[in-house]
Amino acid sequence: MTLDLTREDRNMLEGGYDPGVAMAMSIITRMAEVSGAACLIDISAAHIDSALFMGDATLEFAERLVELGAKVRVPTSLNVSGLDEAGWREWPVPEAYAEKALRQMAAYQRMGCTPTWTCAPYQTEFRPQFGQQIAWGESNAIAFVNSVVGARTERYPDLLDICAAITGRVPAIGLHLLENRRGQILLRLEHVPRSMQDSSIFYPVLGTIMGRAAGERVPVVDGLDITPNEDQLKALGAAAASAGGVALYHLVGLTPEAPSLQAVFQGLLPEEEVKINEDLLVTTYRGLSSASGNRLDMVAVGCPHFSLAEFQQLVSIIKGKRRHPDVQFLVTTNRFMVGKAWEAGYLDALHEFGARVSLDACILTSPMLPPEIQVILTNSGKYTYYTPGLLNRQVFLGSLEECVDSAVEGRLVREDSVWNR
């Protein structure tokens, strides 16, 4: 298919603006040709993952764009950074790494991006609206904004995301188009007790099942008896995007593009149907913990970044408790949300409990973990999925209550619940 460019597209491509714009446009048009797009469309916002230092090439790319005068054309937020700008010296982050990570962070800000430094931009002022065409990076953010908000983004990989922000144009493909947003695979909950659906651990586990079954297809879940809160949907999408490549999911009767089964499949039949029962959920949950025994070195929560509601929930659970000196307790969030938590008076309670709050990064994106931390308990399906392979550490998956109780006892503590029988 021939790519049809507008006069303004050609102007950007042929040097009508700074050379940085031409460079970004040449990458966008090449990607459009490779993906078979007929044309480009406007976006009105972007979220950039490329500001994370991933090696010299990512830094060179950013600094080259700055040298060439590139500036973003649309409101643009930034995903997690390579380090906590204010607190990285409290962790064993190598100086040489920090110097480059900070340069890369500065380059994106010089291009006009807003230093939100969060993988949960949908819980900030940068949350888009239903139907808005946007270009977002970061898999959990893409899943949330497509599914829960109903904005439209493809999966933007590093480097392409900033080119979209600089040009304000993207190929008209994939999830930007209504016909590609229909459900493809149906997941039916069968006799799953309401108590199970109510538990927070249900969402990373269901997300894992969704991701494994759907791969990169669009899953539709039918049969939920409760209305999950926003943080549960965040956990669901993050796990589905990690265990598979889910960029959009629908929950029948709950998410904005799924008023009914017929509507969500756009009148077509699902390609496949999968039944989800209590046994599959419990088996999947057990398989997500790679660690064994009850030794524990750290509890890590805040993946995706902790919200104000999650701070509130944690503070209510830790009341009157103190963590064991042998187990660290880490909360990862961003500067915006920690400001809100401070205003709400939550940080003193966390301090008294013995928790640490790290800003703008996370244990997977920053080389911050000391070597003695080998076994981690988390409530995050995404941390559970990536930590063994990327950090060579072992993990347990558990509820937030189990995270707190285990940190207090200094060893893994399980609740007496349907998940652990």
Ligand code: F3S
């Ligand atoms: Fe965010 Fe890091 Fe998790 S980027 S989604 S806290 S792995």
